[in-house]
Amino acid sequence: MDSLSDTTGTTRPSLQFEQIARIDARDKASGRTRYMSDLSFPGMLYATFVRSRFPHALIRRVDTSKALALPGVVAVLTAADVPGFNGFGIVVPDMPVICGDKVRYLGDTVALVAAESGRIAEQAAKLVDVDYEELPVVDDPVAALLPNAPKVHDKGNICLHTLIAKGDVEQGFREADLIIDHEYRTPRQAHVPLETESGVAVPEADGSLSMYAGSQYAFRDQLQLARILGMNPRMIHVVSNPVGGGFGSKDELTIQGGLALLAMKTGRPVKVSLSREESLVSGWKRHPFIIRMKTGFKKDGTLVANDVVCYEDKGAYSSLGGPVLNLALEHASSLYRVPNTRHEGWAVFTNNGTCGAMRGFGVPQVLFAIESNMNEAAEKLGLDSVTIRHRNVLHQGEVSPIGHTLRTGVSMDLVLDAIERSDLWQRRTEYKRAERPWLKRGVALAIAPQGAGLGLGIPDYGGAYIDLEKDGTFTLRIGLVEYGQGTHTGFVQMAAALLHVHPSRIRLIAGQTRDSVDAGPATASRSTYTASNAIAAAYDDFCNKVEQAVDGPDSTGVASSCTSRDGGMETPAGFRSYEQLAEDYAQEVLLRGEGYFVWPTADREIPGAAGLPHWIYSFAAQAALVEVNTLTGETQLLRVATALDTGCTINREQVEAQIDGGVAQGQGFALSEDTLITKGQVRSKNFSTYVIPTVQDVPSHEYIVLENPEGTSPLGVRGIGEVTMVPIIPAIPLAIHDATGVWVRHLPATPERVYRLLHPMMDE
Amino acid sequence: MKVRIKLFQDYKRYHDTPDYELDLPEGTTAGAIVQELGIKGPELAYLILILKGKRVLDDYILHDGDELVFAAPIGGG
Known part of the structure; x- marks a missing residue:
């Protein structure tokens, strides 16, 4: 097993991030942005x-x-x-x-x-x-594995098969006092x-x-x-x-x-x-999963074994289906202490559209299963859902369910503690009082890790440039695309904090090949973390360049003595404002700081699982209050509490916006969204049949933002883009169970599905 | 000069070992290593060369101690 080493970065906790509105807000709100x-x-x-x-x-x-x-x-x-x-x-x-x-x-x-x-x-x-x-159409990923199934591709229907095992899962089940064994199904979310x-x-x-x-x-x-x-x-x-x-x-x-x-x-x-x-x-969709999960517990709720088989409906083409499957398998036992695991999965070609990357990247599917099994075990063992999780969450330095050592910033217990302290959880008895006898309310919580970055074996890197312009302002160049997350505002805030200038003094050029620098894809909760490292490295290089410019050829150009403050820099020749530096040194030549960064990775791959393991994770816990109409099966999400570890918050407003968006997307996954395909024919082609939450459906929200600095980021940040939508997905069906007593194991929990669970005889 | 070569993903099959050192004459370009390995076709079109987190092109002149990464820009999560 890989050796334990500490984090690699040096955090700069004293930085102050000017809290500003999104840099693109005015243009977008006024319609000036040209898409x-x-x-x-x-x-x-x-x-x-x-x-x-x-x-x-x-x-x-x-x-x-x-x-x-x-x-x-x-x-x-x-x-x-x-x-x-x-x-x-x-x-x-x-x-x-x-x-x-x-x-x-x-x-x-x-x-x-x-x-x-x-x-x-x-x-x-x-x-x-x-x-x-x-x-003949192949529309079932399990049937597609049969030897006589029609082939979608000449090589067959298996896009990827992965098996990860640790310990002895059968021995684990023999030692178990309780076994929870179910099949779960998840939707083809668009x-x-x-x-x-x-x-x-x-x-x-x-x-x-x-x-x-x-x-x-x-x-x-x-x-x-x-x-x-x-x-x-x-x-x-x-x-x-x-x-x-x-x-x-x-x-x-x-x-x-x-x-x-x-x-x-x-x-x-x-x-x-x-x-x-x-x-x-x-268009691309989220992969529907069929998950068979058998989980063994001791009487005190301690996990002893988890046997997971996933069938991923790949649709017609590979795209990122392999990495999605592997990330799902990495998270199939969450980050719980499970001594014996067997995580197996198939990504299977079918004629059901085509699936690719989507926020969460396989993690929402498997977290729905493991968090559901955890709650069912808690109920059968007479434990509460917080206690059973506390008993099993991993800490830094421990070995994960797939066998790698967790080396940096593990916050499972931190987010669990925080969600337990939330107003929604503390006053859940009060919140659960419904106004009509046919309306039932329930509250449940769930926690989730989300691997960040591209994983082992995939070079994960990023660069940034900081240019001093002739008028003393700056241009920040970085390739990372922004598609709504608010990251570009964060990048400018980071550079501004390092340079000690107002963010309005920095122009950003990003998301294009000619005038920015490659910083990898805007995926995998990696943008803010990558940028924090690349921009900090560019700032350090900029300090070196200033020293070289001021000191001339005698400068060592290695460890700069220059530091920024109050709109300028302390240099070997004294304080110089950026306007003075530009006037003296940036009129004829470009004064540019270049920063490059390579993600830290584990030094040993999980055998048979390309891209695994991840080194850094995001963490969130969420609690949901739902109201179920037992006459119609309709479920409303009334209130959500989110405890999220940002490592270091760059822009509080954007963090809350990410939580809002994540909850809405998770709400859609859990309650209404599914691209229905029958015999390869798409049945939900527009918003009358593909139902997404609207502003009328989203819940009131309680935000708990935690800051456990990620040591490998010089600013302490970690990505949050994906994990904000993950725990809400199991929390909603578990809250339906709390309200009504039925276990929802097939999402979305549409009114029809919940009604049939509530009234099983109606099917006969 | 000594240059370390690291091959990732499908590019591993172009050499006996994915991680090795070369002794090269001064002035050797990254493109010369690509050519020497015989990478061509769609795999050449999708190749990126990375040096300590920085993308370099095939005309980059290698230096003693460089570690040149060969990879495709595939994603993960």
Whole structure:
């Protein structure tokens, strides 16, 4: 097992972060922000993606002649028109940009159309004649594993199989006084960002391509597009900001490949903005899981074994399905002290749409199962739900359920203590009084860790530049995209705190390939933590550069004696304001601090599980008050308390906003959201059938923000973007149990599902 | 000069060991190592080179003590 070592960073706890409104708030609130769907260029064409008519079929022939003959149509492309590699995918590039021989789900593209107007492009799309040979549909991930199941891909239906084991799980069950053994099912949640997949590809006069499309990693889009186009990536410039929401749906490529092909073919800018229906049919989704979890306990609630089998419905293409499965398996016993574990999972190809990254990345699915088993055990053993968790939570230095040592900042007990002290938990008896006899109220809590960063075996790095401008202001350059989290405001606040200037003195250039620096993807709760390290390193380098500038060639340029204060720096030549430094040293040459950072990782991989383990985790606990109408099965989420460890809070308002958003998304997962697919056909194509919480549904909120500094961040921060939506997911069905006595093991807990649990005889 | 090479993911198959040291003449570029390993096609198009957290391009001139990482920009969570 890997050796125990302490944290690597040096925190700077004395920093003061100026509390400001979001730097983009005014433009967004006033409508001045120009999203990708707002962009327009001279001579611009409009694209339509011709989607498959069948969820699984061979393509015999594609005839584009009628479409091409329609006046106003400029280009119709098929698979034969892809000049480079006809595939994309962050991990495995198995999704064709344009399908040539086979379609695997309804969102597959079989041709691309560019026309003078969107209406003409849509008419032309209907004229593309595709001759299909239908194939049997594979719509169940368990059935898809059978030897005689139709194959979605030539290599078969297994995208990934992982088995992680520790101790002797059978011996653990023999020692157990109580075994809880159930199957859980989770929904195919859609991200539904306000802005659907939208963008414009612009061919430039020098033969290069500019891609304006909301995404979560401009530098990776650049390489994926270079691979498709067969171009040098230096000839592709990607602008990914602003993004009208993502939640993981824009981590993978969406419309960029098709737009790039059409732009390079026609030599004109080409735009598309998907309709909500097309987005819901073709876009990435959260993987539905079937989870079989058998958990053994001693009489005092101590865990002795957990045997977990997960079936992940991958949908048609790989994307990030493998890493999602592995992160789920890392968290399948949460961070509880379980001596004997067996976590096994299959990511299985089906014709059920296609799934990829989504906030939580597999963790919400398995936390629903383990937290439910914990509460059921507590009830059967006569314990309360806080006591059983306290008895099992891990601390720093202990060994995780998958066998690695937890080395830094473990806050499971901290968030559990905090949620126990919350007003909602302390006064739960009072809160549970309902006004009508058919209305039942319940309160429950849950806790969650969430691995942050990309994990072992995946280089996880980031850079930032701090430039002193000629007028004494600063430009901060960092590649990380912002898609609603508020991170860009936080980046400016961090740099401002380090430089001792007001945030308004710093201009940010981010989320694009030409003028910012690669800092990795805006995923995996990594942005704020990565930026804290890269910006602090850039600040240190900037101090060195100032010393070199002031001292001249005699400077060692290693450990600077310069320090910032009051809008300037103490230098070997005395205090200089930034305006003076700029006047003296930044008129002819660029005074730039460069900072680079590599994430700390474990020194040993979990055998057979790529990307595992993680080194750093986020932590949250949440308690939920629900009211169940026993006559209709409808559940309302009335009140939530969240205890969240930020490590160090950069912007309190944004932390609360992340909690609000996380709870709403978790509420949707738990109560209403599911993309229904039958025989490969999508049944919930718009917001009348895909039901998300609205402002009328979200609960009142109690925020408890904890600051246990993460030692590997120089500012002490840790990511919070994902974990804010995780514990609420089990807390809601467990609160339904507290209210009514029924255990909900299939989410979402729709009125129909809860009603049937409350009235089981009605099914007969 | 001595340069350490670290291969990740699919790039591991281009060398017997994923972590090794090279003795190189001054002026050797990162691109020369890519060429020497024979990385081409879609894997070349998706390759990133990283040096202590900094992305470098194939024209980067290596220095004594450099540790050059070969990887694809895949994600995780």
